[in-house]
Amino acid sequence: MQRSRRVNPHPTTWEIPLATVVVVVLLFILGVHAGRAGANLIAGAGLQFPPREELFVSTFPVIRGDAGAGLVPRPDHVAGAAATLIWIGIVETLNLALILWASKIAWDQWGPSRVHGMATRAEAEKLLGRSRLRRNAAVIRPDLYGKRQR
Template sequence: MSMERSRRSRFTNVAPTAGEFTVAVLLAGVFFFLITPLVVQAIAGWATSGTLALPNGHLLEAYGGLLRGRFGVGLADGVADALPSDAVMWMLTLLGEVLVLGAAVVLGMWMRDLTGTGSRHGLATPTQAAQALGLPRLRKSAAVIRPDLYARTGRRTPVGSK
């Protein structure tokens, strides 16, 4: 492997592609969309009966009840009876979904700023570099600043190195 090849390999982009982010965001969105009604049910059960209303071991029954529009399926009788009416629970679930969506948008915007297209945190533009170093010094140091673009050819290597 030549020295030039190893320099190029150091400057390759290893960031995930946009498709990987899309799949991750879709999977996370489906997960949070499906878990929000159960979280709302757990919090409402804790507020009304003092215990978290989670369908331990009865997850499929709980989702079946939600598909039929009923909360409390798969819970102990005392906890299920203490829950508010289904209409109130659906309104709380809608509020929870809006909160989750808002948090996802804020987190997504933050991630886009951090890793998105055009994010250049810590990198100066060519104009900024020229202002900071001066154009003659920038041209003189080009091989050090960007060795992948301005590598010197025909350099002598020190004795004993490859």
């Protein structure tokens, strides 16, 4: 037990995965309403978002194609169901790309395959300088620049 505490002082708990799931679901819900707002803007109904009280309640009617659901006051002319669904699809695709990009960055930073204690090429250059790196290449990377055995 003592060894595992030294290796991993912070055990994995449920808070971080739950927060991640909540953020992803909220981003997709906001994406539905942003897609509806874009469709309504193009259709001439203006750029409107629902009030906070109607945000979650109006999500499923919007997905079914009702572009005026939850808007206060409801516009007279709203986008059609097809245009609303196309705009929601575009926004959600961009949303998914953003989530995947952020996940890749987080995985590289905190995932199990991250590199511990290694400087990047730019950090080594800044700290040591090019001439010192070349002069001490055999010490820094003996597998690549060590003395060749004959």
